[in-house]
Amino acid sequence: MPSVLHHTHFAGCDHDSDAALLDMLTGPTLPTPKNVLARRDSALDPLLIAAAAASGPNVTRNHYHHDFFPGVMLPEAEGSWDWTKFAGADPSAKPERRRFKYVSRQAPRRQRFPSAGPENGKENDPLKHETDPLKLADNIPHPKKRRPSLISPSSPHIAEAKSRPKTAPAAESLAALLEPALPPVEVKCMARTRIPTPHGPAFLHLYHNNRDSKEHLAMVIDPAQLADKPGPIVAPAIRSQTLDAVWSESETEMDRITRGAYVGRLSPTSQHAFDPSIETPKPAELNKDIPSPLIRIHSECFTGETVGSMRCDCGEQLDEAIRLISQPIPIPSASRLDGPTTIPGRGVVVYLRQEGRGIGLLSKIRAYNLQDLGHDTVTANLMLGHQADERGYEIAGAILRDLGLGGKASPGAISEGVRVLTNNPDKVEALEKEGVKVVERVSMIPRSWKNRQAQLAAKKPTMETTSPWIVQHEEEHEKVAGATFIGGNAVHGEDLDKYLRTKVVRMGHILPLWMMETDA
Numbered sequence: 248m249p250s251v252l253h254h255t256h257f258a259g260c261d262h263d264s265d266a267a268l269l270d271m272l273t274g275p276t277l278p279t280p281k282n283v284l285a286r287r288d289s290a291l292d293p294l295l296i297a298a299a300a301a302s303g304p305n306v307t308r309n310h311y312h313h314d315f316f317p318g319v320m321l322p323e324a325e326g327s328w329d330w331t332k333f334a335g336a337d338p339s340a341k342p343e344r345r346r347f348k349y350v351s352r353q354a355p356r357r358q359r360f361p362s363a364g365p366e367n368g369k370e371n372d373p374l375k376h377e378t379d380p381l382k383l384a385d386n387i388p389h390p391k392k393r394r395p396s397l398i399s400p401s402s403p404h405i406a407e408a409k410s411r412p413k414t415a416p417a418a419e420s421l422a423a424l425l426e427p428a429l430p431p432v433e434v435k436c437m438a439r440t441r442i443p444t445p446h447g448p449a450f451l452h453l454y455h456n457n458r459d460s461k462e463h464l465a466m467v468i469d470p471a472q473l474a475d476k477p478g479p480i481v482a483p484a485i486r487s488q489t490l491d492a493v494w495s496e497s498e499t500e501m502d503r504i505t506r507g508a509y510v511g512r513l514s515p516t517s518q519h520a521f522d523p524s525i526e527t528p529k530p531a532e533l534n535k536d537i538p539s540p541l542i543r544i545h546s547e548c549f550t551g552e553t554v555g556s557m558r559c560d561c562g563e564q565l566d567e568a569i570r571l572i573s574q575p576i577p578i579p580s581a582s583r584l585d586g587p588t589t590i591p592g593r594g595v596v597v598y599l600r601q602e603g604r605g606i607g608l609l610s611k612i613r614a615y616n617l618q619d620l621g622h623d624t625v626t627a628n629l630m631l632g633h634q635a636d637e638r639g640y641e642i643a644g645a646i647l648r649d650l651g652l653g654g655k656a657s658p659g660a661i662s663e664g665v666r667v668l669t670n671n672p673d674k675v676e677a678l679e680k681e682g683v684k685v686v687e688r689v690s691m692i693p694r695s696w697k698n699r700q701a702q703l704a705a706k707k708p709t710m711e712t713t714s715p716w717i718v719q720h721e722e723e724h725e726k727v728a729g730a731t732f733i734g735g736n737a738v739h740g741e742d743l744d745k746y747l748r749t750k751v752v753r754m755g756h757i758l759p760l761w762m763m764e765t766d767a
Contacts, residue, residue: 268296433457434645436490439507441473442466445728445735446566446573447592448473452487452507454649456642464598465646468572470591475511475519482537482590483661485650491521535663536579539686540652541594543568543668544643544678546601549608555732557740558615560693560747562731567691568596568668569730594666595650597643604628605637618742623749635754640674644681654684670756688757693747694737696762 434456442451450472452465469485491508503509503520510519545568548561555562572594603611606628614627625635647653651661664684667675668691675685727735744763750756 430457432641432645434463434489434642434649436465436487436649437506439487439490441512444569444573444730446570446730449569450507452490452646452650454642454646456645458642461600463600463642463646465650466569466596466598467650468569468595469593471593472510473512475517482593483651485540485593485595485652485661486521488649488651488659491523493523537590538576539662539664539666541572541592541668541689542647542652542665543572543594543596544599544640544674545596546599546604546638549602550611551733551738552731557738558618558742558746560738560743562733563694563736563738564691565596566729566731566733566735567694570735571668571689572596595647595652597646599638599640599643601638604635605639606631606633623753624746625749625753636673640677640681644678644683647678647683653682657682670750670758672755672757690757692758692762693743695739695743696759698737698739699764700762 434454436452436454438453440451442449447468448470450467450469452467454463454465456463465487467485471482472484472486490506500518500520504513504518508521510521511517543564545565546561548559548565550556551559551561551563552565553562571592573592575589576592577589602608603614606614610628610631610633613631614624617627617630618624622630628635644653647665648657651657651659652665654660655663664686666687666689667678667685668689669675670691672688675688679685729735747758747763748760751758751760
């Protein structure tokens with residue numbers, strides 16, 4: 248029975264192929280050339296060879312991709328298909344150095360710290376030859392400079408800080424080292440154009456400066472500039488000296504007109520460029536009896552001016568400032584000389600790009616969330632790592648000097664001083680520090696407070712209302728045209744009252760809090 252099975256199993260087999268496979272497995276070993284390292288390939292597995300031979304004449308992926316001999320799939324490599332031509336690697340040849348993908352760029356310690364050694368200790372130890380302990384190290388970044396806070400000097404925090412003893416030279420020298428030397432502020436008016444507003448015409452000036460990359464603005468309200476010739480009463484025009492100057496010898500009259508250095512009102516038939524040598528008023532021509540121009544230093548407020556937020560009164564203040572500056576100015580009787588009793592309102596609104604009292608719109612929005620948690624505006628700014636007020640007025644002072652409003656000592660001055668629309672005494676002090684002479688501070692009472700007093704006056708006929716604005720805009724539901732989203736209406740609400748109270752109590756603004764009350 249076994250012989251029958253054995254005969255049946257091998258009946259259809261090819262005995263020649265079996266004999267060839269047996270001869271290959273039991274044949275003599277091929278001679279190995281001298282000075283050639285022996286191959287370290289794994290021993291040939293008869294089962295693997297049998298499986299490859301049984302699959303046909305094609306080369307299998309699983310077989311040759313495991314590097315049984317070099318150069319597989321590369322016909323140009325000698326020995327890739329004929330094993331007898333494989334010569335192996337030359338042991339005397341120097342192998343090529345492999346470069347890693349990541350190479351450290353860190354220099355050795357002896358190069359990074361040449362002075363570090365046994366005699367000097369470690370690199371983190373203080374240097375023995377360093378005599379000034381306040382000198383900044385080279386590897387420590389300078390702290391960011393912050394502008395001085397505008398918290399009222401009467402604030403308890405400021406009073407406590409002033410009462411502390413100072414280590415005189417050390418503190419002053421450290422402050423001098425931390426404060427970088429900045430060049431003097433320089434501004435240049437790049438363009439000027441006429442803009443009609445609900446309160447009358449104005450001239451918008453755009454300024455560049457050497458302190459920041461922001462484009463600060465100045466809205467000059469001077470309707471007398473629309474006339475080609477001045478009237479009987481000489482009121483010098485409020486013009487930019489840098490804009491009217493000759494910028495280059497190659498500029499044309501049209502170049503000057505395009506940037507705004509023109510006289511009168513532009514039209515297809517009126518195109519008169521400004522000539523500084525002819526049309527600049529002389530000091531003898533100035534009328535000293537004309538009141539000083541009214542100005543307002545206003546900081547940008549996107550939420551209050553653009554979207555009408557009632558957390559602050561910034562939008563209302565901007566519109567009110569333009570309205571007040573546009574009011575006609577009465578002329579003293581001694582200077583009339585049978586002429587007009589008033590002249591058009593004249594002044595400037597300097598619009599500084601200092602969002603959120605200088606902390607920026609992002610921090611301002613975060614501060615709003617802290618205010619909703621119960622903190623006031625000052626505490627919210629301090630919690631975010633800012634000062635209560637980080638605004639600066641160096642650029643504002645330079646803009647006023649460029650417009651001839653820096654005071655009698657400034658070159659090209661057209662007035663003795665200015666009247667400032669503000670409730671912040673620190674702002675007046677900052678302007679005077681920049682050389683701007685402030686002859687008067689004009690308060691800005693919130694419109695909502697005026698409305699409350701008007702309502703109380705209506706209940707008590709003996710009281711008199713002194714503001715014409717209240718009589719004209721007594722009904723708040725009517726939309727009144729203005730320069731901002733709020734327009735001529737009043738901002739009101741609990742958030743505004745808290746904001747204004749914080750200004751008075753913690754920042755020293757001069758406002759009559761009794762007007763906030765509804766009961767008399």
